Amino acid sequence: MLRVEGVTAGYGPITVLRDVGFEARAGEVTAIMGRNGAGKSTLLKCVMGLVPATAGTIVLDGIEVHRLPAHRVPHHGVAYVPQGRRLFGPLTVAENLSVGLYARDGGPEVRAAVLELFPRLRERLGQVSSTLSGGEQQMLAIARALCLEPKVLMLDEPTEGLQPSMIRLIQDTVLRLKDTGVATILVEQRVDAALRVADAIAFMANGRIAETARAADLTPEARQFADHVGV
Amino acid sequence: MAAVLALTAVGLNLVFGVMRVVNVAHGEFFMLGAIGAWFVTHYLPVPAAMAWIAALVIAPLAVGAIAALADVTVLKRLKYDPEATIVATIGLLYIFQQAALSFYGPDARPVAPPFHLRLQLPWFGYSGYKLFVVVAAAVILLGVWLLMTRTRAGLVMRATQVDRDTARNFGIDVDRVYAGTFALGAALAAAAAVLIVPIQQAHYLMGHDPLLLSFIVVIIGGLGSLRGTLVAALVIGLSDGVISMFFSPTLAKIIATLAVALVLVFRPQGLFGAKE
Numbered sequence: 001m002l003r004v005e006g007v008t009a010g011y012g013p014i015t016v017l018r019d020v021g022f023e024a025r026a027g028e029v030t031a032i033m034g035r036n037g038a039g040k041s042t043l044l045k046c047v048m049g050l051v052p053a054t055a056g057t058i059v060l061d062g063i064e065v066h067r068l069p070a071h072r073v074p075h076h077g078v079a080y081v082p083q084g085r086r087l088f089g090p091l092t093v094a095e096n097l098s099v100g101l102y103a104r105d106g107g108p109e110v111r112a113a114v115l116e117l118f119p120r121l122r123e124r125l126g127q128v129s130s131t132l133s134g135g136e137q138q139m140l141a142i143a144r145a146l147c148l149e150p151k152v153l154m155l156d157e158p159t160e161g162l163q164p165s166m167i168r169l170i171q172d173t174v175l176r177l178k179d180t181g182v183a184t185i186l187v188e189q190r191v192d193a194a195l196r197v198a199d200a201i202a203f204m205a206n207g208r209i210a211e212t213a214r215a216a217d218l219t220p221e222a223r224q225f226a227d228h229v230g231v
Numbered sequence: 232m233a234a235v236l237a238l239t240a241v242g243l244n245l246v247f248g249v250m251r252v253v254n255v256a257h258g259e260f261f262m263l264g265a266i267g268a269w270f271v272t273h274y275l276p277v278p279a280a281m282a283w284i285a286a287l288v289i290a291p292l293a294v295g296a297i298a299a300l301a302d303v304t305v306l307k308r309l310k311y312d313p314e315a316t317i318v319a320t321i322g323l324l325y326i327f328q329q330a331a332l333s334f335y336g337p338d339a340r341p342v343a344p345p346f347h348l349r350l351q352l353p354w355f356g357y358s359g360y361k362l363f364v365v366v367a368a369a370v371i372l373l374g375v376w377l378l379m380t381r382t383r384a385g386l387v388m389r390a391t392q393v394d395r396d397t398a399r400n401f402g403i404d405v406d407r408v409y410a411g412t413f414a415l416g417a418a419l420a421a422a423a424a425v426l427i428v429p430i431q432q433a434h435y436l437m438g439h440d441p442l443l444l445s446f447i448v449v450i451i452g453g454l455g456s457l458r459g460t461l462v463a464a465l466v467i468g469l470s471d472g473v474i475s476m477f478f479s480p481t482l483a484k485i486i487a488t489l490a491v492a493l494v495l496v497f498r499p500q501g502l503f504g505a506k507e
């Protein structure tokens with residue numbers, strides 16, 4: 001579905017990603033793991049066009065995503081839940097969802113389907129989003145992304161700082177989306193969480209993909225976690 | 232005049248709010264609007280009232296187009312860096328002024344009001360036109376408010392204002408939003424000028440006062456706050472008029488300056504501005 005090959009990227013003169021390659025398949029969750037500063041967030045920003053790739057290709061169903069300006073990427077069905085959520089704080093829940101619907105002209109039925117997944121948001125449509133609880137904010141960040149009816153959904157540490165029941169809820173949502181054929185890319189720090197939802201895991205270190213593995217072949221004690229995540 | 236001041240100040244504040252650009256050339260868009268009105272009413276071979284109405288449409292559109300061009304050719308190249316754009320808009324101010332001087336000349340020229348109606352009203356004195364200006368400005372402001380709060384374009388502008396990278400991630404073409412916002416801000420100043428020019432005459436240096444007053448309004452009302460701008464424009468505009476009439480214009484300026492100083496010291500984010 002989404003194939004990244006030989007991508008090099010960075011911020012100005014600083015190169016962060018070096019020759020990165022991996023593939024995210026439809027109906028699968030691909031987890032990206034690695035230590036702080038390994039370049040996980042930069043990789044997602046690069047797919048979104050916020051950090052330009054200076055070499056390599058990013059291809060989604062034959063479309064060369066790396067050639068598009070950032071604002072054209074979501075039109076092709078790439079949705080992004082950034083680290084720290086980055087909601088439009090002064091806007092209401094309903095307005096945040098409307099921004100999500102904007103790029104692909106999603107109608108009321110798209111919105112209704114998304115709210116079906118998060119009934120708690122439906123009760124708070126008129127609330128200013130910065131006043132939501134942390135868990136509700138994360139739900140809204142995911143709901144806003146789903147308003148794009150994405151083919152590829154990228155989530156950057158969506159369960160950071162949340163309580164266990166909320167983490168479950170978000171994981172269950174990710175698992176449900178899998179059945180609809182979405183290719184999910186999930187940046188995750190915790191081993192148990194990754195093993196619970198992921199089909200494949202790509203380990204990043206120093207701006208490279210150091211190793212990839214099928215989640216089914218790994219146990220929580222696997223060497224890869226000790227090597228690349230440091231548990 | 233409070234109503235016209237509000238239009239100009241809202242334009243300035245919109246540009247600052249969405250783009251984080253302090254537009255020092257904003258008063259020149261006002262001036263260009265007035266001069267545009269003079270050209271339209273002078274050369275269009277129709278009755279004065281119709282010519283003026285044409286000017287109210289054409290001048291803001293033309294000034295908006297000039298602003299969009301300035302945005303794309305100058306501000307965008309500076310990547311909207313806050314400091315660089317201040318210097319650049321000072322440059323634009325000078326260019327617009329010199330262009331007006333060359334093409335229009337140093338004279339102040341009158342524009343005929345669309346109608347002469349003598350009314351006996353408290354406050355507005357005898358001029359029915361002044362009353363019309365207030366109503367027209369209020370209608371335009373209401374339109375801006377509806378645009379910002381009720382339309383897709385307004386939503387897109389507000390989302391861009393909050394977080395431009397995330398706006399891009401949701402398909403918003405930030406460059407287009409910026410060009411449109413800059414054009415809208417300039418068009419509001421131009422519309423204000425077309426409204427005022429039958430009272431004031433068009434002159435190539437007339438942009439200074441509205442710029443200064445708009446800054447005062449925006450500082451008092453709060454940067455980026457539409458509501459604050461309206462309230463502050465009303466207070467400043469009315470008190471300026473009343474104090475100038477009963478005491479002296481100098482006293483009015485002194486009081487306005489004092490108000491700015493007090494707000495800057497005690498509430499630097501403005502009366503309605505959000506704390507960072």
Ligand SMILES: Nc1ncnc2c1ncn2[C@@H]1O[C@H](COP(=O)(O)OP(=O)(O)OP(=O)(O)O)[C@@H](O)[C@H]1O
Pocket residue numbers: 011014016034035036037038039040041042043083
């Ligand atoms: N805007 C920026 N400008 C310059 N360097 C940056 C910028 N953002 C990130 N970096 C650098 O890029 C490297 C990778 O950062 P990135 O945020 O991708 O890491 P990460 O794997 O997501 O880490 P974390 O687990 O802490 O979220 C870091 O060394 C960081 O300092």
Ligand SMILES: [Mg+2]
Pocket residue numbers: 040041042083156
């Ligand atoms: Mg990160």
